[in-house]
Amino acid sequence: MGKNSNIPFILKMAWRDSRASRRRLVLASFSIVLGIAALVAIGSFNANLRDAIDAQARTLLGADLRVQGRTAFSPDVAVALDALGGKQAEEVALSTMIVFPTAENRTRLATLRALGGGYPFYGTFQTVPADAPARLAAGGRVAVLEETLMAQFGVQVGDPIKLGTNEFTVVGALQQIPGDSAVVAMLSPRVFIPRDELENAGLLGPGSMARHRRYIVFDDGSDALEVERRMRKQFREEHLGYDTVEERKRELGQALRNVYQFLSLVGFVALFLGGIGVASAIHVHIRQKIPTVAVLRCLGASSGTAFGVYLVQGLALGLIGSAVGAALGVGVQLALPEIVAGMLPVDVDFSIAWGVVFKGAAAGLVICALFTLLPLLAVRRVSPLMAIRATVAESEAAKDPWRWVVYAAILGTVAVFAMRQAPRWQVGVGFVVTLLVSFLVLGALGKGVAWAARKFTPKRAPYVVRQGIANLHRPNNRTILLLLALGLGTFLIVTLALTRATLLAQIAGSGGADRPNLLFFDIQDDQIDPLRDVLIREGAPLQADAPIVTMRVSKVNDRSVTSILRDKSNDIADWTLRREYRSTFRDHLNERTEKLVGGEFTGRVESDVDVIPISMEVGLADQMKVKLGDEIEWDVQGLPMLSRITSLREVEWRRMEPNFFVVFPAGVLEPAPKFYVAATRVATPADSARVQQSVVGLLPNVSAIDLQLVLETLDGIFSKVQFVIQFMALFTVVTGVIVLAGAVMSGRFQRLREVVLLRTLGATGRQLWQIQLVEYAVLGVLAAVVGCGLAVAANALLAHFVFQTAGVFSLLTLVVSLVLVTAITLITGILANRGVTNHPPLEVLRAEG
Template sequence: MHNWGWIFKMALRDFRKNKAKLLLFVSSIVIGIAALVAISSFGDNLEKDIDNQAKELLGADLVLENNQPIGEQALDTMAIAIAEEVNFASMVAFPKSGESRLTQVRALKGNFPFYGEMETVPKNADDRLRENGRVALVEKILLNQFNAQVGDSIKVGELQFQIVGELHKAPGQTGITATVAPVVYIPKKYAEATGLIQFGSRVEYQRYYQLAAGQDVEELIQPFKEEWEETHIDDDTVEDRKRSTGRSFENLSNFLSLVAFVALLLGCVGVASAVNVFVKEKLTSVAVLRCLGVSSKSTFFIYLSQIIMMGLIGSILGATLGTVLQFILPKVFSDFLPVEVTVQTSWSAIGFGLLTGLVISVLFALLPLLKIRKVPPMMTLRPDESSVSFTRDPWRWLVALGISVFIFSFSLMLLDGWEESLGFTGFVLLAFGLLWLVGTGIMWLIRRFMPLSLSYPMRQSLANLYRPNNQTISLIATIGLGTAMISTLYFIQNQLLDQVKFADKEDQPNMLFFDIQTPQLEEVKDEIKKRELPIMQEVPIVTMRLESINGVDKSDNEGLPDEERNSGRLYNREFRVTYRDSLVQTEKLVDGKLHKVEYPGDSIFVSFDKGYADRTGIKLGDELVFNVQGRPMKTYVGSFREVNFRRVSTNFLVLFPDNVLNNAPKFHVIITKSQSDEQAANVENEIVKAFPNISVINLGVIVDTLEEILGKISFVIQFMALFSILTGILVLISSLIISKYQRVRESILLRTLGASSPTVRTINTLEYFFLGSLASLSGILLSFLATAMLNVFVFDFPIRWAWTEAAIVYMGITSLTVVLGWLNGKNIIKKPPMEILREG
């Protein structure tokens, strides 16, 4: 039996004596717990707000949507209020500057939104819109881009509208959606008069319903579902929006929690390293306790009690900091949030953080702490650490297994899939394993092959990397993984931007003109050639839907067993296809062959994108019946193509042979290349002025938009990665302070033997330089590996090594380590040896 009162008393007594050192251990997990609690609290509050503001997200009780006019519905007579909207992508122009841009035009009729409100400047400017005058509400980001203001005019198609308000927010809209597709609201009565709703235009018709309070919407619409499916009408209820939005942000919250968990794991590696040094210093004291008759288990529990106290203190401090930190998160994520997030204390998140911090800090501390059980009484006479046999201790492997199980269980709770959880756990263990191998390998190489020809300061600083109480492995693990996270982010972000900067590539087009009607085609081509721009592609596009697959239509498909059912997306989407008998540069035939249609009545063989066919279950030889503008057309799958959708080209999921769709209603796309951004803007403005229905995609603007979006996303990821970096720096500082006691003895010895202060300073500086170099280079190597794997398996990019960015990261991390090391040891160097000995 253990005397627990005496054990706790001894633990407290020793804790007071070593309070400064133990509090350094605590600091390692504070940042990780703070991040975890802040993200969990934010997720809890966001979930409540989505639930409370679900109606404001949708703006109505029910929304019906179709790409054809919806027509009269039985529900119309049951509603308290109805609003209608026609929305489509179109160019708009600002007459004052003569500039134009592709936007989302929303033609609105009625008092939408029924719940929530449009945030405008001036306030209630949307009321002017509902008065049905020729007025417009314009997204703030659009006004800022063209230096326009309320009172100016905006041209939508053939009509000019007076700008009566600056739109800041609408139901369900976020900062990211405004950046990608800025909105212009006009009254619905002018939609047709703009001349923009023509054949081939991608138009969505929406009808918003406000129903009686307390009405069960799901039950009310159930009788109409079958009819809506046949006419391709989609319905969206408050519950649907709540589920989809909640699911999206739950995934975001879980991802961010995993990032915070990585920061916590880094801190726990710091705890393990610090406890390892602490245990080494305590081996003699443990041996004395053993000589006095204290059992090995009681001795172990004394120091385990200290670890538990330390973990609890760190978790409490981290939970407190995290609760405060959550006030910042709504501002960090503001561009991604569709609702106003209220900030309040989440006791479940605090409890979760406390439990996680306590469990994981104890688990990581147990590995070095288990050595205490093996300390023999003879160590009082022979204080040799090598006499403690630890390699075959089964508890060591049990604790290691416990750590792996905990990481897997934690990730399973967040990812809701054992395969993803196993992958995350494997990545964490692989990362730590690789960094440990690098640290161990470097230490072995230095010890084995360090040249004797090196200068004395160089040899001494390198030897410090493998001497007792070194922090080499722990620093490489913590700083290395933090560096890897930040480096991978920068490398991938730069590669993404490099892939889309088409305007800088000589062989890549940078302008697309679409929605060109057949009677306009030759005239538009002449206008483009007149401006000395090449016609790189001219492509006809036909819209159609899929009626049946091997004789199975949509209604039959839904009655089939899961394993026999075709993908629902095949029946629901509108296909935009083209026709030709040859491949373009962005395509490669991978299976089957292209068939031509030479005589009327020949079988029609179409070609599918291989990736899309794999995702939806389409196979070679399948019989597909398409509805082409109301006319059924039987086809067969004759080949699969591999399509590079990242290249600027008219890429299609489905390719028809020539001589089949030539007479079908269609519109056209022309692709060209300008020599400069200024020329592109001029051509765009002139074409839009002459042909208002034509839309233009200027890839220079797209790249700018993408850079802005990636900037916002990378800011969020960098904000989360900052927790890992801060944790790594804290571990670095605590490790340096802990090792300071060992460095004091070495410095005294060197000074006593006659070494000058500059020599000692050089040794310390070089040691920290090597530590920083090893940590940053290890992280950079890991990030190179991660980036290469993402390029190959996720993005399908060519592997490119970001040497410039890597050099910047290396210099930053190494410089920080040297500066912190210098600040840590400067007082030791300045003082005379005898003064330090008296203080000791």
């Protein structure tokens, strides 16, 4: 500021000068309200969620430590677990079919959990009636069934269900158990029975894909993490899984952090868009105040003093918007726990996270200040001579080097925020680039529209059409701003909708007209032929089946798995060495799901071959850091087998057929203990139910997955998640509408002069309305088309790089978006300009002097 400036004068002048423009400026401040509200609401909810996780940490697991194995614990492991003391409970979990005799023997795949002991030790096992857990612990052929499953099949307490070869009586409906959420139950509904009844039901045959668990609560103060480390070292070769309260907290926190970061980025887009609205309002405000600034300069005020007056007004807008946005964000956060109810394994209580509130408000103030600086730069170049001139030299303002400094500050602020909020810096960079490209495309479109409207206005079109198109390039037009506001909002919402459709289509893509849609698994060696026979009788012969032999990696190129895992310098993915592989053997490639990308596939070898040629999935080879010619030794249920990678395959995992990481040739694995998976196709849901009933009736341990049921389940989950995301993304759309209204209002005075001129020349009120409709219809359609185009491109990139599939082009989604965005633009434009056409010409002409 100059020597003549002082703080009291600047504040007093800023207040007095704003009298005639306060309503318009306050509306401009509302542009950033929803962005701040989104950041505050999301941040506060995240803080409350972290507090809830910390407070209810033990209920996330129900015990201090969980140990899990894919097979029954060896005697040594069992002795070691018993020696830990404390309270312990056993569980065996597996997927199986439930038969509902009271519902015409309909079947449903479910997660069976056979409990023995007092689990859960922390939290509550909520059922209706409340005594069901006690009856379950007492033993006998009783079951607690998922509440939603009972409602689906009309099952009541006291009704029978069939699991394996035995019937069980339902003694209660499950409402909640520690560690699980409603989303988990949607994926696979749960049924609980006493542990002692599992073997009697014939559900634990050889090769059964069951998970054996032991839950432990320490009564001597032992550290669960220390016990875990000790057991990992002692039983490294057992390939056990461990879970502690701290690990569960960390995993849940990381999963929720990704969602929180994404939603925060969406909220920041709304705030960024609001900043553009503020900049537009200040720009118009400053243009109207140029004579006032010139007068101040004539009276001796420095350029710094004039700049300070309007900077104070801009900061006041930021303060008002930040305060209102923070208050609204706290109110929205009140509703979030209800919106996500049932989707989280903990109950979230509301409390105001003041630190988050202040951070959100500060972010709004910074964005508002940065965007206010852009139009304010023109004030510094106002000469006292402008008091007697009619225009301002725009060229000088455009050449102001400080404009580039402000642009750099805005871009830097966005980049820093994106980097901090994104789960990885690459995602943050991608977000900034995507946002920048979207702005550049929409800005270029605005420039192009204004240019085209000037050059190619159809001369034979009706007068109202020509005039409406001419408004797109008139002085002080809002074409670029309106396209930015609406186009960006459309882009975000449509991208979310298309992404959801892509995810569902990725799964549904495995259910084409010629593809299997019913998968059977856990088929024992002596059951594959009876299964073939029953499916032939039911008119659904097998389309594919494959034997499965379980094995583990013991050596890679003469290096033991233990030594590789101890070597922290290697970049091999640990899971590739720790996991239990379910491999198959055959003499051919599956042309429908496999493509040879390297080497030569060997289909059959002699049983006494020294080194077995195998085919490996290319992604696994990349993760394991092996290549053609490398050797791998396998532990096939106690028998070592040396193999060499002689071919690499790409596998189409989405097809609902038996697919494998590793394929052995025929001739060597036939004698090994094995089980089968098989797939067939049925025409209708009724046929699926009939076939499943027949199979389960004959082979009770065999389970089935119906693709249509999987789709319906995942669609329900996606719908819940999409609702939460779109609820927050809607803030961006509404912000766009507010910016649109603010832009229209800021140009209201210019529009009023044009309307008066047209009325003086004889235009009717109806013609004036039609001119506005043409202008806003063109803007709405263009914003929708470009926003949808950007969304299609973004969805294609996400599908290719994130989901490894083809993006879905949903014509219905695009058409609905086009109609809605156009309607919003028309309605907002008309409401913001209401009353303009009713002004008599003399009113404005007199005001002009």
